[in-house]
Amino acid sequence: MDFLNALVAILNFVVIPAAAYGAQLALGALGVTLIYGILRFSNFAHGDTMAFGTGLVILVTWGLQALGISLGPLPVALLALPIGIVLCSVFVLGTDRVVYRFYRKKKSEPIIMVMASVGVMFVMNGLTRLLIGVDEIRFDDGARFLISVQDFKAWTGLTEGLALRLSQALTLVVTALCCWALFRFLNKSRSGKAMRAYADNEDLALLSGIDPERIVRLTWIIATALAVTAGTLYGLDKSFKAFNYFQILLPIFAAAIVGGLGSPLGAVAGGFIVAFSEVAVTYPWKKIATYLGFQPEGLLQLLSTEYKFAVSFVILIVVLLFRPTGLFRGKAY
Amino acid sequence: MSNTRQADASSRWHAPVVFLLIAALFVLEGTTSNALFSGSWNSALAILNMGLISAVMALGVNMQWGYAGLFNAGVVGFLALGALGPVLVSTAPVEGAWAAGGPRVLLALAVGLGTLALATQIWKRVKAPLNLIAMPLVLLLGFVLYRAVFDPAVVAIEANNAASAGNIGGLGWPVLLSWPVGALFAAAAAWGVGKVALGLRSDYLAIATLGIGEIIVAVLRNEEWLARGVKNMSGIPRPVPYELDLQNDPGFVAKAAEWGMDPSTASAIWVKLLYAGLFGAVLLGLILLAELALKSPWGRMMRAIRDNETAASAMGKNIKGRHLQIFVIGSAVIGLAGAMMVTLDGLLSPGGFNPLRYTFLVWVMVIVGGSGNNWGAVLGAVLIWFLWIKAEVWGPELMNLITAPLPDGAFRDHLLASAPHMRFVAMGLTLLLVLRFAPRGLVPEK
Numbered sequence: 146m147d148f149l150n151a152l153v154a155i156l157n158f159v160v161i162p163a164a165a166y167g168a169q170l171a172l173g174a175l176g177v178t179l180i181y182g183i184l185r186f187s188n189f190a191h192g193d194t195m196a197f198g199t200g201l202v203i204l205v206t207w208g209l210q211a212l213g214i215s216l217g218p219l220p221v222a223l224l225a226l227p228i229g230i231v232l233c234s235v236f237v238l239g240t241d242r243v244v245y246r247f248y249r250k251k252k253s254e255p256i257i258m259v260m261a262s263v264g265v266m267f268v269m270n271g272l273t274r275l276l277i278g279v280d281e282i283r284f285d286d287g288a289r290f291l292i293s294v295q296d297f298k299a300w301t302g303l304t305e306g307l308a309l310r311l312s313q314a315l316t317l318v319v320t321a322l323c324c325w326a327l328f329r330f331l332n333k334s335r336s337g338k339a340m341r342a343y344a345d346n347e348d349l350a351l352l353s354g355i356d357p358e359r360i361v362r363l364t365w366i367i368a369t370a371l372a373v374t375a376g377t378l379y380g381l382d383k384s385f386k387a388f389n390y391f392q393i394l395l396p397i398f399a400a401a402i403v404g405g406l407g408s409p410l411g412a413v414a415g416g417f418i419v420a421f422s423e424v425a426v427t428y429p430w431k432k433i434a435t436y437l438g439f440q441p442e443g444l445l446q447l448l449s450t451e452y453k454f455a456v457s458f459v460i461l462i463v464v465l466l467f468r469p470t471g472l473f474r475g476k477a478y
Numbered sequence: 479m480s481n482t483r484q485a486d487a488s489s490r491w492h493a494p495v496v497f498l499l500i501a502a503l504f505v506l507e508g509t510t511s512n513a514l515f516s517g518s519w520n521s522a523l524a525i526l527n528m529g530l531i532s533a534v535m536a537l538g539v540n541m542q543w544g545y546a547g548l549f550n551a552g553v554v555g556f557l558a559l560g561a562l563g564p565v566l567v568s569t570a571p572v573e574g575a576w577a578a579g580g581p582r583v584l585l586a587l588a589v590g591l592g593t594l595a596l597a598t599q600i601w602k603r604v605k606a607p608l609n610l611i612a613m614p615l616v617l618l619l620g621f622v623l624y625r626a627v628f629d630p631a632v633v634a635i636e637a638n639n640a641a642s643a644g645n646i647g648g649l650g651w652p653v654l655l656s657w658p659v660g661a662l663f664a665a666a667a668a669w670g671v672g673k674v675a676l677g678l679r680s681d682y683l684a685i686a687t688l689g690i691g692e693i694i695v696a697v698l699r700n701e702e703w704l705a706r707g708v709k710n711m712s713g714i715p716r717p718v719p720y721e722l723d724l725q726n727d728p729g730f731v732a733k734a735a736e737w738g739m740d741p742s743t744a745s746a747i748w749v750k751l752l753y754a755g756l757f758g759a760v761l762l763g764l765i766l767l768a769e770l771a772l773k774s775p776w777g778r779m780m781r782a783i784r785d786n787e788t789a790a791s792a793m794g795k796n797i798k799g800r801h802l803q804i805f806v807i808g809s810a811v812i813g814l815a816g817a818m819m820v821t822l823d824g825l826l827s828p829g830g831f832n833p834l835r836y837t838f839l840v841w842v843m844v845i846v847g848g849s850g851n852n853w854g855a856v857l858g859a860v861l862i863w864f865l866w867i868k869a870e871v872w873g874p875e876l877m878n879l880i881t882a883p884l885p886d887g888a889f890r891d892h893l894l895a896s897a898p899h900m901r902f903v904a905m906g907l908t909l910l911l912v913l914r915f916a917p918r919g920l921v922p923e924k
Contacts, residue, residue, distance in 0.1 A: 267906025
């Protein structure tokens with residue numbers, strides 16, 4: 146019985162939160178890695194794209210709620226998400242047209258593109274603040290729990306409860322759908338193959354008649370769609386605060402590098418690796434050790450939660466030291 | 479980078495013109511009182527002092543970016559480490575803190591560093607299959623030992639007079655001595671990061687420094703034994719007299735009356751002038767050193783590496799070594815700026831270390847001023863700092879003007895309330911415009 150309790154506690158406090166967080170990171174890292182593969186620079190504006198897009202989704206959600214629309218148990222934000230993606234994509238395509246295209250034509254060094262993305266980051270950060278402010282916003286409606294602690298305890302008779310929030314389940318389902326659609330697109334469709342060809346070898350792709358500008362536009366749209374989805378799911382799961390999306394940039398970069406920059410599969414794996422390490426290292430394991438018959442003195446917490454960014458950083462350093470190309474052999478040099 | 483640094487005709491009038499523009503702005507701020515300027519020398523000097531410190535930061539970033547093309551996205555972290563210098567060296571010692579856990583904390587840090595060194599040696603010396611087991615084992619044991627020594631020491635220090643102290647306290651040395659110490663802290667961290675992230679793709683350094691910046695700020699916020707965390711650390715001594723002492727000094731009051739000023743304004747301005755002189759001297763010294771270095775064979779080598787790494791490498795230059803060198807030096811200068819900043823504030827407030835403000839704004843300063851040119855970075859820093867501060871006033875004024883035709887209501891109120899955020903947009907646009915249309919900045923590199 147105690148063993149079952151320990152198992153449920155691990156599920157409740159480690160596996161479920163880490164899986165949801167990992168899925169959000171994976172979606173973000175997919176965007177970073179796609180932009181890296183096609184446009185060949187690390188996009189520092191990605192976190193603020195997430196924030197800006199989520200801000201738009203929240204505004205649309207409020208609009209829909211004011212019209213009296215409801216999705217029953219599901220959050221209305223899900224309905225607002227496609228509209229948010231379209232609006233945000235239009236903006237991001239605008240930034241590409243006004244900012245990045247110039248440097249692409251000139252074949253500037255990647256670091257100049259990174260610098261330009263810092264400028265875009267500033268602008269998007271300011272616009273997000275203008276749009277929706279800097280305060281914490283909760284915009285989830287509908288049901289909160291799929292499984293609540295009381296129900297779970299009543300069903301199983303265990304002392305340890307298990308809760309599965311709707312936002313967490315939703316995150317996992319939506320991420321699975323997004324990944325399935327993305328990989329199917331990249332592997333099966335003509336445009337997806339063209340994107341991969343362009344990422345592999347620009348000159349050869351040009352020779353075979355692939356339109357580079359179309360590929361670039363497609364990349365921005367897909368990356369933005371993934372970023373806004375990730376941002377909205379993160380906002381539904383935790384809450385929306387513009388600054389948090391800047392801070393999530395580091396775990397996202399770490400995830401993309403761990404998997405290998407430019408490798409979509411790597412980005413997904415990297416997201417989960419970073420999330421599970423972060424949660425496992427910052428979780429106090431005392432409760433579980435007690436169930437398993439140990440009597441620990443301390444909390445058995447390796448690092449306090451304030452240092453969760455240190456975990457992403459250490460993973461990043463380890464990968465840079467021992468395997469700079471990442472687990473799935475991206476492009477490191 | 480090569481394609482942004484083509485040497486087109488550069489006028490030698492750029493720097494003086496920008497300098498005059500900045501001087502004019504400060505004189506306007508000091509003398510005219512209207513919607514745009516405050517008309518107070520006190521406020522003009524306050525902006526100038528922080529502008530001079532920003533100029534030191536910009537010099538450091540310019541060394542890394544302008545001389546070597548390295549993107550440091552963790553300026554805020556190195557700044558915060560520098561700020562730790564005055565706290566640990568110059569604040570008054572806390573009674574009983576050292577006895578409570580000082581030696582144990584040092585021992586713990588030694589254990590931590592020793593573990594890392596031992597792990598590195600094992601990885602290098604021990605043969606392949608064995609080191610895969612030995613190194614993680616050493617790291618794990620080292621971590622457990624470190625926590626076993628460290629945690630009780632921290633609890634003991636924080637329990638010591640928790641309400642008003644709870645930190646390890648300083649040495650009580652003169653504050654000017656602590657500035658190089660702050661620089662040293664930042665340099666040490668930069669050496670560690672640079673050792674790992676240099677020599678790989680240029681973006682990797684940016685991402686790694688972004689991480690170290692976040693972590694250093696998190697450490698300052700949470701390690702209360704070190705600098706009281708978010709409770710803020712006040713009582714950092716000053717290198718200049720206090721306003722109150724001046725006001726009580728009959729000689730100073732008489733002097734002020736001679737100038738026709740009341741003692742409180744005169745003392746505030748005098749203190750700020752002293753700071754400005756101090757910071758200006760440091761800044762000029764740094765510029766002198768930087769210019770000499772840039773003109774020396776070493777400086778030519780750095781620029782050669784920046785402009786064509788492959789060629790420089792073929793000539794037998796150690797690219798990674800040189801990059802590490804300049805990265806450490808630049809970070810030390812940023813650390814020095816951090817130490818100067820807390821000395822000016824008299825307060826270390828880790829809650830205020832915001833990467834947008836302290837990392838990316840400094841970048842805007844360097845890019846706008848002219849990367850690769852020390853004078854450009856310095857002038858850009860003072861100019862951008864002035865505009866950043868004044869934009870907080872100008873933004874709402876401008877928004878008021880723009881929204882005047884709109885009817886009063888929720889929409890107009892929202893726009894007016896969010897006007898201060900406009901300066902982020904303005905800074906981003908400035909960066910993008912300069913990067914695109916004048917990539918060599920206001921004062922281009924010769």
